[in-house]
Amino acid sequence: MIVTIVGVGYVGLVSSAVFSDFGNVVFGLDVDEKRIERLQRGEIPFYEPGLTELVKRNLREKRLRFTTSYKDAVSQSDIVFICVGTPPKENGEADVTYIFDAAKKMAKYLQEGAIVVLKSTAPPSTTDAITRLIRERTKRSFSVAACPEFLREGSAVSDYLAPDRVVFGVSDEKSKEMLFRLHQPIKGERVVLDPKGAMMVKYASNAFLASKISFANAIANLCDRVGTDVKPVLDGLGIDRRIGRSFLYPGVGYGGSCFPKDVLALISIAKKYRYDFTFLKVVHKMNEEQIPYFIEKAEKHLGTLKNKEIAILGLSFKPNTDDLREAPSIKIITKLQKKGAKVTAYDPVAMENAKKLLKDVKYAKNPFDAVEGKDALFLVTEWNQFHELDLPAMKKAMRYPLLLDGRNFYDPDTLKAIGFIYEGVGR
Numbered sequence: 001m002i003v004t005i006v007g008v009g010y011v012g013l014v015s016s017a018v019f020s021d022f023g024n025v026v027f028g029l030d031v032d033e034k035r036i037e038r039l040q041r042g043e044i045p046f047y048e049p050g051l052t053e054l055v056k057r058n059l060r061e062k063r064l065r066f067t068t069s070y071k072d073a074v075s076q077s078d079i080v081f082i083c084v085g086t087p088p089k090e091n092g093e094a095d096v097t098y099i100f101d102a103a104k105k106m107a108k109y110l111q112e113g114a115i116v117v118l119k120s121t122a123p124p125s126t127t128d129a130i131t132r133l134i135r136e137r138t139k140r141s142f143s144v145a146a147c148p149e150f151l152r153e154g155s156a157v158s159d160y161l162a163p164d165r166v167v168f169g170v171s172d173e174k175s176k177e178m179l180f181r182l183h184q185p186i187k188g189e190r191v192v193l194d195p196k197g198a199m200m201v202k203y204a205s206n207a208f209l210a211s212k213i214s215f216a217n218a219i220a221n222l223c224d225r226v227g228t229d230v231k232p233v234l235d236g237l238g239i240d241r242r243i244g245r246s247f248l249y250p251g252v253g254y255g256g257s258c259f260p261k262d263v264l265a266l267i268s269i270a271k272k273y274r275y276d277f278t279f280l281k282v283v284h285k286m287n288e289e290q291i292p293y294f295i296e297k298a299e300k301h302l303g304t305l306k307n308k309e310i311a312i313l314g315l316s317f318k319p320n321t322d323d324l325r326e327a328p329s330i331k332i333i334t335k336l337q338k339k340g341a342k343v344t345a346y347d348p349v350a351m352e353n354a355k356k357l358l359k360d361v362k363y364a365k366n367p368f369d370a371v372e373g374k375d376a377l378f379l380v381t382e383w384n385q386f387h388e389l390d391l392p393a394m395k396k397a398m399r400y401p402l403l404l405d406g407r408n409f410y411d412p413d414t415l416k417a418i419g420f421i422y423e424g425v426g427r
């Protein structure tokens, strides 16, 4: 098959690499000329394990081509995926401008019978709007479908190849047959429903996972007051297969390019249909309260934070990515700086991106360098390599041995035995 992927960000680039690796000819299309030039040279614009090799191999074999030309790509394609961003607007709604722009630009080049597939996360009504925008611009027949994406940054390639399910939102048999064929090598159960339902699956999934995190935070905050360790409590809860252990991880709350924006978008979709999604409003509010809760814990030990030196370990919104969109680290550092603290940060891959977003932060060469002479260490992202730190030496190097564990990553007893003053949540 010949496929165009519009928008080669995290989702679009992984889609392009995987579908070309299956033997299809894939045009990765983007409006960002610099990004396309770099991709043509085999340079990946972000950190994602396993992606560089996949892109390079398929570039070499000439199945994968990067372009800025809608005409060249779309006019040859059987299927066109829309993978552009849907960032949050001020009021929480998903901004679908980029999707509409893509639909308008591709319309006149679509082949007879082409299938346009929405992969971006967007309100259920978006597929109807895309249909209208294209219909106004071409006399050829076409179909619009929705195939939401569930990959996680940091394990995007393996998630793409072996998801729990592939969701096909289709309105006709031909789209279903073509999309089944394209996805044939991908594992996972198939769920077939209409395009609106497909988008509801995506929003409901992210909203539910975010809810599990906020629920775990609520239980942890209560364990703090009850005086018991939340970890075995959540083990005891999550072993129940009806509930499951995943995403029951308390800490500084969820961040990233999806959960915060998709929770707010679903609240605003509900509002459009005059449904008050009180439940999700509380999930969001709870998430907003977790970082201030940790800052209070720091103040409990340090008093005022003015002129206190604080080391931050981990900047990316989660391990194995350099993505800083809605990363808790950004909010934490900004809040600490507002209170007069001086921040030194270390992250294995995200420091270059952080330099573009944060002011007055010092960047350390390694974790040890970050903590030397500091009043507190705040672990924000649970990179695996932070398990292997020489914590006794780090404790010695600090001015005051306060460790704020924003991910409940370390064992409190081990840390206390080393001499740290340990603060997690619910420990």
Ligand code: NAD
Residues within 6 Å of the ligand: 006, 007, 008, 009, 010, 011, 012, 029, 030, 031, 032, 035, 083, 084, 085, 086, 098, 099, 101, 102, 119, 120, 121, 122, 149, 150, 151, 152, 153, 257, 258
């Ligand atoms: P991204 O910001 O990394 O990439 C979007 C790309 O689209 C950019 O390169 C941008 O230049 C390009 N673009 C914008 N307008 C365009 C246009 N008119 N024509 C061509 N290219 C255009 O976005 P992302 O993180 O890949 O997310 C894309 C969508 O997938 C979003 O709706 C997101 O919610 C959803 N999603 C993301 C993830 C994730 O982990 N990042 C996972 C599942 C779903």
